[in-house]
Every structure is written in structure tokens, then in C-alpha cells.
Amino acid sequence: MSEQTKTSARIAGPRESEGGTPPVNDSAFARWLADRAGEVLLQVRAETGHSDGKALKTAGDQAAHELLRAELARWRPADAVLSEEDEESRVAWTEGNHPDRLGANRVWIVDPLDGTREFSEEGRDDWAVHVALWTADSSAPARLTAGAVAMPARHCTLATDHAPAYPPMPLESATGGAIRIAASRTRPPAFVTALAEEIGAELVPMGSAGVKIAAVINGEADAYVHAGGQYEWDSAAPVAVALATGLHASRIDGTPLEYNRADPKLPDLVVCRKDLAPRLLAALQRHLPSQ
Numbered sequence: 001m002s003e004q005t006k007t008s009a010r011i012a013g014p015r016e017s018e019g020g021t022p023p024v025n026d027s028a029f030a031r032w033l034a035d036r037a038g039e040v041l042l043q044v045r046a047e048t049g050h051s052d053g054k055a056l057k058t059a060g061d062q063a064a065h066e067l068l069r070a071e072l073a074r075w076r077p078a079d080a081v082l083s084e085e086d087e088e089s090r091v092a093w094t095e096g097n098h099p100d101r102l103g104a105n106r107v108w109i110v111d112p113l114d115g116t117r118e119f120s121e122e123g124r125d126d127w128a129v130h131v132a133l134w135t136a137d138s139s140a141p142a143r144l145t146a147g148a149v150a151m152p153a154r155h156c157t158l159a160t161d162h163a164p165a166y167p168p169m170p171l172e173s174a175t176g177g178a179i180r181i182a183a184s185r186t187r188p189p190a191f192v193t194a195l196a197e198e199i200g201a202e203l204v205p206m207g208s209a210g211v212k213i214a215a216v217i218n219g220e221a222d223a224y225v226h227a228g229g230q231y232e233w234d235s236a237a238p239v240a241v242a243l244a245t246g247l248h249a250s251r252i253d254g255t256p257l258e259y260n261r262a263d264p265k266l267p268d269l270v271v272c273r274k275d276l277a278p279r280l281l282a283a284l285q286r287h288l289p290s291q
């Protein structure tokens with residue numbers, strides 16, 4: 001197992017949590033935080049069991065959310081947070097509604113449990129914790145500056161503190177076989193089957209946006225294509241790692257992915273190796289859902 005794929009147990013063990021001091025560096029902090037929430041989720045899964053899937057989803061969402069909220073308030077008190085589980089931060093900007101994050105320079109965009117459905121299904125390991133940092137300052141355009149995707153059931157965390165190496169071409173596509181496109185198990189975009197047929201690709205269904213982007217980063221898939229609905233927290237952390245790795249990440253029409261927007265909806269994206277991007281974007285252009 002390579003250095004970047006180990007969990008950060010070496011940085012902070014589960015029992016260090018109460019009094020341990022997390023790393024000062026934001027990327028290392030993101031990894032530390034995602035791993036802490038991952039430990040909590042493994043514990044919830046073990047203690048709650050799978051007999052009531054809905055109860056397990058709720059318990060997991062809540063426990064991971066509580067941990068992220070408390071640790072961000074403790075260690076990054078001046079920063080704003082956009083979280084799937086924090087209704088106040090999620091609301092879109094409206095006349096009477098101005099979430100703190102919209103005036104902030106540093107915003108943590110977190111998904112306490114991505115792939116909630118898979119978390120509740122016994123034996124599945126395709127679920128993740130996402131922790132990303134978005135920053136805006138006068139020296140550079142607003143962007144994702146740190147990110148961590150913990151995949152606790154795989155004992156694997158990818159983060160920007162040790163950005164993974166640029167992925168190799170999967171053996172299948174490197175030897176002239178089909179391109180592998182990771183897509184949602186339960187809500188794949190309507191056009192993705194036709195797109196795959198057109199470019200001779202094979203669809204690889206799996207849960208969690210973070211896990212699918214990790215599959216591209218690890219060279220297990222050539223691309224991840226999604227459309228039809230998603231939010232900033234579903235992609236911010238894995239996109240931060242993918243970009244740090246040198247991969248292509250954009251909306252399916254090729255425009256940049258933008259975060260900490262007034263409306264946190266970010267309904268589509270494509271992540272792939274740079275060599276594949278022109279071909280995939282050209283094919284996507286022919287399949288774009290009508291606006």
C-alpha cells in the first residue's frame with residue numbers, strides 16, 4: 001500500500017481524538033478530520049447493525065456531522081462551513097437569507113457521509129467522508145485549496161497533503177479494450193448508456209461520488225460522468241484531490257466547476273485523465289441534456 005493510500009492513523013489514532021492536536025496545515029487537517037469522521041462511521045455501523053437501513057443512515061449522517069461540526073468549530077473557529085447536514089449553510093441566497101459562508105474567505109465544504117445508501121447496505125465499502133476547503137483572497141482566484149476523501153471501509157484516504165501520483169491508464173483501455181466510465185449505481189445520467197455505446201465504453205456502477213473519483217485517481221476507472229443532480233459537497237473534496245493529482249475536472253459542458261456559490265446545486269461533472277478529456281467532452285457535447 002503506497003504512502004498516500006494509508007489512513008492517517010499514524011497522525012491521530014482514534015483514542016487521541018479527545019485531546020489530540022490536529023495538524024496546522026489545512027490539507028493535513030482535512031485528512032485528519034475526514035479520518036476522524038470515518039472512525040465514527042465505522043463505529044456506528046458496527047454498533048447499529050444493518051437490520052434497519054433507514055435508522056443506520058440517520059445515525060451515520062448525524063454522528064459524522066456532529067463530529068465535523070464540533071471539530072471545525074474548535075480548530076477553525078473563524079472559518080465558515082457548507083455542509084450537507086447543516087440546513088442553515090445549505091440554503092441558497094435569497095432576499096432575506098444570507099448564509100455566513102457567502103461573505104467568507106475560507107469555507108469548509110463537507111459531506112459527512114457520501115454514499116449514504118451504500119453505507120446502510122451490509123458488506124458494501126463504497127461510501128466516503130468528504131472534507132474540502134474553498135478559499136478566496138486577493139492573490140488568486142477563488143478555488144479549492146485542500147481536500148480529503150476518507151473511504152473508511154477500505155482503510156484508505158486520499159488527500160491533497162500527499163497528492164496521489166497521476167493515474168496510469170487502466171490495463172483494459174491501455175491494451176485497446178473498452179474505456180471504463182464510473183457512474184452512479186442508482187441514479188446514472190439518462191444519456192450515459194448511449195454515450196458509453198458511442199465511444200465503446202463500459203459502465204462501472206458504484207456508490208458515492210468520492211469513491212468514483214477515487215477510482216479515477218487510482219486508475220481503476222478512466223472517467224466519472226454524472227448529471228441530473230448533485231450538490232457542491234458531493235464533489236468538492238474529491239475534485240480538490242483530482243485537481244491536485246493533475247486530472248481533468250469540469251462541468252460536462254467543459255466549463256469550470258465553481259464552489260461556494262449562492263446556490264449549492266452543482267448537478268453535473270466529469271473527471272478523467274487529461275488525455276481523455278477532449279474526446280470525452282466532444283462526445284458529451286452530443287449528449288448534453290437540453291437546457
Ligand SMILES: Nc1ncnc2c1ncn2[C@@H]1O[C@H](COP(=O)(O)O)[C@@H](OP(=O)(O)O)[C@H]1O
Nearest residue numbers: 113114115116184187207208209228229230234
Ligand atoms: N440526481 C441526483 N440529485 C441529487 N443528488 C444526487 C443525484 N444523484 C446523485 N446524487 C448524490 O450524489 C452522491 C453520489 O451519488 P451516487 O452514489 O448515486 O453516485 C450521493 O450523495 P449522498 O450519499 O451524500 O446523499 C447522492 O445523493
Ligand SMILES: [Mg+2]
Nearest residue numbers: 111114115234
Ligand atoms: Mg454526498
